Amino acid sequence: MSPRQKVLIVDDEPDIRELLEITLGRMKLDTFSARNLGEAQALLSRETFDLCLTDMRLPDGTGLELVQHIQQRHPQVPVAMITAYGSLETAINALKAGAFDFLTKPVDLTRLRELVSSALRLPAPGGTGIAINRRLLGDSPPMRALRKHIDKLARSQAPVYISGESGSGKELVARLIHEQGPRASQPFIPVNCGAIPSELMESEFFGHRKGSFSGAFEDKPGLFQAAHGGTLFLDEVADLPLAMQVKLLRAIQEKAVRGVGEQQETVVDVRILCATHKDLDAEVAAERFRQDLYYRLNVIELRVPPLRERRDDIESLASHVLKRLAISTGQPAAKLHPQALDALKSYRFPGNVRELENVLERAHTLCENKQIETSDLRLAEGNCNPEGGVPDLTQIDNLEDYLENVERNLILQALEETRWNRTAAAQRLNLSFRSMRYRLKKLGLD
Incomplete structure (x- = not known):
């Protein structure tokens, strides 16, 4: 028989402590109670806990101080703030200090049970590293830092704003945060906010009843309902x-x-996880963009490096x-000539990893x-200087070809950002749209 999980309850109000003790006891959890910050710290030094629930206001300090104390000395213990x-x-x-989630008073018992169950499913800190390494390739210092942040954010329920350029891997980062956290068994629903027509947006997000508008032939749940229990990723x-x-x-x-x-x-x-290639500030x-919504979405910002x-x-x-x-093609893998690799390393990659994939698929x-x-890479000349700036005119043999290459890259980037929604x-x-169709045909992208 496995030992029961232990929860530390920190609150100076006896009624709240009793309510939490009874509720968690019915969930087959052992509870320990503390009336203040000092008692909580003493219990943490003697016992090993699976979760801590703490009030914000304590007689000798604050719940924030307890969150910080646990983050420094007992990082394996998730903390929920009341x-x-x-x-x-x-x-x-x-949440910014490292709390797993929060509850508001008066405590909703259904919400409390959901929060506790979710927190107790968390993996140990650092235990997701192997899975992240397999999906998020690269061993440069920026990538090592990014993997460390993903591992930490997976242990929280805080909304995360993932910033970064188009094609840098923001959706992959969002998926990893979801998959390494307690909601991993529930849906991950990505949505490109820029690809939904404005007149259909409310129906797409929240659903609709049959007959509520022209074309609503049946009841339809929205993206929020589809993501219930899981994660909704709002891209762009x-x-x-x-x-x-x-x-x-x-x-x-x-x-x-x-x-x-x-x-x-x-x-x-x-x-809620969200991302955009634009500067939200x-x-x-x-x-x-509404400032109040910005503050709700940007509780923690995670930058994906280009x-x-x-x-x-x-x-x-x-x-x-x-x-x-x-x-995928059932053929031997192609090899990169050393000069081709040098060319890739000196290219600016405005489309980032997604552009690298497209370049290599074409090559x-x-x-x-x-x-x-x-020559197989067909890199745009204007982006071959790693420091950027104006292209060297001596390297442009044919202005028409050069401009056509720039136009092709810009159109490809726009198509990739909108998941090929023309x-x-x-x-x-x-x-x-007519001009777009003409350019696609002219550039052989149709």
């Missing part, structure tokens, strides 16, 4: 129109959604991509005798 209703700033500070969140930002903020605050045509709200339990300053900041990883990434291409198809030469890509490039 705060007064409406103390959102306090809860956010607790800066592309949300302001009207939808208001509705999203309310759904996050209330943890409930109301579908189009519905009278009642549906409670949803989702962890600048979007807020320009009043294109490929040009980790050039030492290019060789291992290229080797991995070429092996994968060989397996793998075009090369002779399974040897990829520099209408959305045309809007991103400020082109009409």
Whole structure:
């Protein structure tokens, strides 16, 4: 018979302690109680706990001090903060300090049981490293730091804003945070906010009832309902129109959604991760993104480095991509000529890892005798200087070919950012759909 898991309860109110003890006891958990910070620290030094629940206000200190103490001395113990209703700033500070999650008073027992069950499913710190290493390739200092942050954030329920350039791997980072955390067995629902038509956005996010609008032929759950119990990843969140930002903020605050045509709200339990290649601070300053929503989404920011900041990883990434291409085509893996590898390392990669994959897939198809030469890579000349700046005119043999290459790369990047939604890509490039179609055909991308 396995030993029962132990939970430390820290609160100076006897009624709250008793309520928590009874509820957790019914969950077959052993509880230890402390009335203040000093008693809690003493118990932590003597016992090994699987979870700590602490009030924010304690007679001799604060719950934040306890969170910091546990982070430093007992990092394997997840901590959940109990705060007064409406103390959102306090809860956010607790999450930033390393708290797993928070509850508001009066304590909702259903929410309490969900939180406790989720916290007790957490893997040990550092135990996810092997899985992350297999998925997130590269051993450069920026990548080692990124893996360490993912491991830490997987042990939290805090909303995370993943910043980084297009193609740098933001969705992969979001998936890893989800897969290494307690929600791993529940859905991970990614959504590209820029690819949903504005008139369908509310229905897509929150669902709708049959007959609620023209074309609603049946009841349909939304993305929030689909992600219930799991994680909702909002990619390109800066592309949300302001009207939808208001509705999203309310759904996050209330943890409930109301579908189009519905009278009642549906409670949803989702962890929100979001990303964008845009500068959200600048979007807020320009009043294109709501500041209150920004603060709810950007509790913790995680930056994914661009490929040009980790050039030492290019060789291992290229080797991995070429092996994968060989397996998918059933052919021997192509080899990179040393000069071709040098060319890749000196290229700026505005499209990052995604562009590297596309470049190698094209080169793998075009090369002779399974040897990829520099010419097979077809890199845009204007991005071959690792320091950037204006291209060297002596390296441009034909201006028309050069400009065509630049245009091709920009269109490919827009298509990749919008998951090959041509209408959305045309809007991103400020082109009409007819003009976009013409360019795709001219460049052989149709």
